[in-house]
Amino acid sequence: MKFAPLAVLASLSLGVHAHFRLLFPEPRGVFVADQEPNFCGGYSDVTTNRTTFPLEGGFFRIRQGHEDWSTSVLVSVAPNPNSFDTFKSGGEDLYARFWANESKTGNFCIPLDLSASGVSGVEDGANVTIQIVLNGGDGQLYQCADLTLSSNYTFPSDIQSACVNETADHTAHGTETSTSPSTSETAGSSGSGNGQLGGFEHLPVLSALGAGVVGALIAIAL
Numbered sequence: 001m002k003f004a005p006l007a008v009l010a011s012l013s014l015g016v017h018a019h020f021r022l023l024f025p026e027p028r029g030v031f032v033a034d035q036e037p038n039f040c041g042g043y044s045d046v047t048t049n050r051t052t053f054p055l056e057g058g059f060f061r062i063r064q065g066h067e068d069w070s071t072s073v074l075v076s077v078a079p080n081p082n083s084f085d086t087f088k089s090g091g092e093d094l095y096a097r098f099w100a101n102e103s104k105t106g107n108f109c110i111p112l113d114l115s116a117s118g119v120s121g122v123e124d125g126a127n128v129t130i131q132i133v134l135n136g137g138d139g140q141l142y143q144c145a146d147l148t149l150s151s152n153y154t155f156p157s158d159i160q161s162a163c164v165n166e167t168a169d170h171t172a173h174g175t176e177t178s179t180s181p182s183t184s185e186t187a188g189s190s191g192s193g194n195g196q197l198g199g200f201e202h203l204p205v206l207s208a209l210g211a212g213v214v215g216a217l218i219a220i221a222l
């Protein structure tokens, strides 16, 4: 039924949305919007689909449908991070990246230098878990990814080249469909099934550690 035009329009008008999606590194499980307000987006236990991730110079990508949102990243070195407490030490959140704000919707590739977290155990060869926390005005939302850290690792070129920012000038709010009769076909943006927010204003591609939107996020975070 999701492909029926009337159903699409109804869902849009009701504000049904996907909140935000973690596109990279791979999240613990298949995205379930209704579960996103829960710990790790509903995937409580550690998984075996770990992503090799650089200790320095990493990044994460999200597709984000809220306007005026903020995000932070928590890190856990617990063997099975299965509760919010496992992302804390002495009652304090273990931030891999402190809160930063942004006002646009779209796709974002945000630097994540885990070595800068200062968290004990975040080191070469360690199995860690990151939890992306995002607040877009409808409660805090969570996605987790299980990683193995490497100090000598750089992302392959396909992952590097996917690290782009594409901001939208309206709040599509992350709806998955782009079949509304009032909009043209989604421009063939990414080839990997990402970037399906309709009506993108394609900004110049920014590199992973480039300026622009990401730079603004860094500036706020610092």
Ligand SMILES: [Cu+2]
Pocket: 017, 018, 019, 020, 066, 136, 138
């Ligand atoms: Cu939302």
